[in-house]
Amino acid sequence: MHSSSFHFFPLALPFLVGLLVVFVAAITLIELRVLAYSYEKMGVSHRHVFAVLFYSLVGSYVNIPVAELPPEQVVSKREVGFFGMHYVVPEVREWPGTVIAVNVGGAVIPTVLSLYLIAKNDLYGRGVLAVSAVAAVVNRLAYPVPGIGIACPTLVPPVTAATVALLLSLR
Numbered sequence: 001m002h003s004s005s006f007h008f009f010p011l012a013l014p015f016l017v018g019l020l021v022v023f024v025a026a027i028t029l030i031e032l033r034v035l036a037y038s039y040e041k042m043g044v045s046h047r048h049v050f051a052v053l054f055y056s057l058v059g060s061y062v063n064i065p066v067a068e069l070p071p072e073q074v075v076s077k078r079e080v081g082f083f084g085m086h087y088v089v090p091e092v093r094e095w096p097g098t099v100i101a102v103n104v105g106g107a108v109i110p111t112v113l114s115l116y117l118i119a120k121n122d123l124y125g126r127g128v129l130a131v132s133a134v135a136a137v138v139n140r141l142a143y144p145v146p147g148i149g150i151a152c153p154t155l156v157p158p159v160t161a162a163t164v165a166l167l168l169s170l171r
Contacts, residue, residue, distance in 0.1 A: 059105030
């Protein structure tokens with residue numbers, strides 16, 4: 001398995017420029033103490049705010065393989081539309097199968113941070129209820145898109161999470 005076969009950057013330069021803008025904005029917000037204030041309200045000390053953001057960014061390049069599915073017929077060299085965005089499915093030259101992986105920056109670090117905050121703030125019951133509610137909604141709306149993967153409407157998970165958090169905070 002070649003690691004380069006798992007990366008496809010059709011618009012690498014615009015996304016890297018966008019990432020740079022987001023990174024500069026995040027640093028600016030940290031310096032203005034806006035993000036630090038919100039993290040401190042959640043229970044993360046001021047010293048660790050930048051570390052959490054930095055490790056999430058760096059960890060987004062690390063995937064931990066969990067399972068490998070056998071090879072199937074792969075749809076490639078075509079355009080797939082999903083909620084107004086058009087994705088070009090890369091040409092597949094050699095496809096040994098599908099690797100299911102967990103992203104460190106997008107899954108492991110947020111999960112560890114969430115577990116820490118649940119334990120620190122003694123939110124076990126509400127935490128289980130919130131995770132269950134959001135997982136049920138996302139599971140119901142997610143579906144496989146050939147050539148892309150599992151897809152869900154972009155704003156559904158964050159809006160659902162915010163709504164559930166607001167409802168549970170009223171108690």
